[in-house]
Amino acid sequence: MRMKKQLTIIFVLLLSHHVTLVGAQPTLDSLPYKTNIFIQIGTSVNYLKDKSFSPLNYRSGGLVLKTGFVQSINRYKLCFNLAFVSGNLKNNQVTSFATPFIDGNVELACLKEIKKIEGRNSKKFVGLQYNTLIHFMQWGDMDSWGYLMYHGMSAKYMGTWRINGSKHIQIGVAIPLAGILVRPPYNGYDYFIEQHQDNFIRLAFRGKLTTWNHYQGVNCRVSYISQMTGRLHFMLAYDLSYQGTDVPQKFRYFQNQFTLGFNRI
Amino acid sequence: MKGTPYILLVIMILACSCTDILLGEDEDNNPENIFELFWTDFDLHYSLFEIRNLKWDSIYDVYRPQVTQQTSSPKLRSIFVDMIEYLDDSHTALYTNGMGDYTSGFALGEKAIKEEFSINLIKLNYTDGLETVKGEGDMAFGSIKGKDIGYISIRKMEGDDPEGAITNVLNELANQKAIIVDIRTNDGGDGGYAKTIAGAFSDGEYFISTVQTRNGPSHSDFDAITREYTQRTGTVQYLKPVILLTDRATISAGDYFALNMRAFHHVTIIGDSTAGDLSSKSMRKFLPNGWSYHYSIQKRLLPDGTSLDGIGVVPDVYVKNSKQDIQGGTDKVLNTAILYLKETYGIE
Structure with missing residues (x-):
């Protein structure tokens, strides 16, 4: 309940911030810049294999919350997305190994429109995106x-x-190029973790620079957006993402997220 | 380009329908596969094969032929129990979903818990009661009846504020001429907690051990050596005579506490050897039949390169209670500590 309230407050603040920035507007398409704020809620159906955690395959379901904004400036877009998923992992054979998990994702992308053709019903953008992605699960009291x-x-x-x-x-569609991959050590635990178990930041950045050779991922998103009023849009979205690595042991994570929400321009 | 959204949609739908290809088949829940998973996981991750000269391949040769697709769960459990008992390592345990959990090499520890120690006996016969320290796993303190000797019982190495807790306890016992720290039946917890508590008795910073975690498939694959030193906790340490009481049920972080304490010149260890489980244990590992287990993943060695795993921290004065001692209302180990303080330091 507390989180719901906090999210509502953040959403309202974002909206009021936008109103202050933009003020009363004439025709939206005529603006050189636009701010687009969204909030979404939905469900997630995931499939996981992480041999550093367990040899078993897991299926999971959870609640998805997303928010962010897109700032359009002429032919450029600055996109910021924040996503949080919380739920339970289950193995089909062994119900007693149900495990809570959380996923988090922060994205910041800078995109440029390519081949702008007046009068066309489509627009295409390409660019670079930074993201921090977190997937964490625990069984028992950190057993x-x-x-x-x-x-x-x-x-x-x-x-x-x-x-x-x-x-x-x-x-x-986003495809990772290079980044720091943080995975448990070979045995899941070592002296460094023992000494820094209360320091999340130290552990969260204890990784190695990795490219496609050791970490494969893709994130695809399809959104259907329908205008409800002058500024408010309804969004229905499906996200599919996949992450795979063999560092230090096989990890495959396949996520499906179905969300709906609102988008205010 | 017009068809782009539809092509992507088709790719996403196809991807959804092939999770088995992406993840691989789930593990079979049959005795042979469970045996293979169990044996292989130890082979790839367990840390004490070399240091304790254990022949894990021979365990495979002996037990693998005994497992077939028809092997019953009780029989498989019995085989697994025999396999881990060979390791004689209390950090190795098997959890079998209602069929009885089993800890390797813990027969002496279990006996110590059941028959050779009673905290109630100490409360009633040796002290005027013990005051529990709030927020700490299991810490209590008091004074030995009619003596200028403080008594601290620590039966878990866990808690919210070890430095604050031990500082307060030592302030309460500041007028005592000596303190007996009793960690018998301490079942471990957090090594950092143990080190912090021990640091309140520190008379120096001593090199006590090296630690390495296994990090590869070969039995000899370990990460870089880390040297460990005792530390000082708080601004003032307790440097009057200290007796540490240990037994075979003093495990893991309890072992590590004793390893720290034995470095200090004013500390004497009385009792039985600790359990000898000085390396950290793995996370819980899972099997397709619902069983789980864990094992040692580190080696902690003395500065001279020898290991106390399976041996334990050996006391300066060896003494242990019998079942009859405890039933008769006598704690021989505690009596020995009191006598030692009188004879060595003239404290009574």
């Missing part, structure tokens, strides 16, 4: 845990297709 964190740069593509005057589809 067992597993994690993957990635802080790195991705190549990103985003396209928007207008279906009719008030509806459009947006698709985004």
